Amino acid sequence: MAHTKEGRKKLLNRVRRIKGQIDALEMALEQEISDCSAVLQQIASIRGAVGGLMMTVLEGHIREHIGAENISPKQRNADTEQVISVLRSYVK
Template structure:
């Protein structure tokens, strides 16, 4: 969970955008939209959710590894490697 006010605000804005996308998807389904636009909307929602998940996971990794009393360069490198892995996996 983002703890700084700025990170929290940023995460909430992303959630609201995702909510708007899902509401648009709901309207398209109710209207009987063609499959292609629905699939495009689903892909956009999936990308937005993955982006939010990546952001929150990265924040968690940085906070947890940075909070260790013995945090050093090794922990910093490990946090960077883990966040790069998360970004790659959630693309």
């Protein structure tokens, strides 16, 4: 998670853009006039945007928690296991 007000603002802006992409996809499917390639492209764009969001949050978590110098080895191991668990569920 972004640990600054500006970081949170950037994440929320990304989420809102993704929401807009999903809303556009929903409208395209409801109207039934979009061709398949346009729908597929929109889905690919959404997937890429979500992946980018995931990487941004993951990088921040690793840098701020796992990579922090002031945490105990026990806490570092717990945080590492948590990230591994999330990554396993993400790539399924």
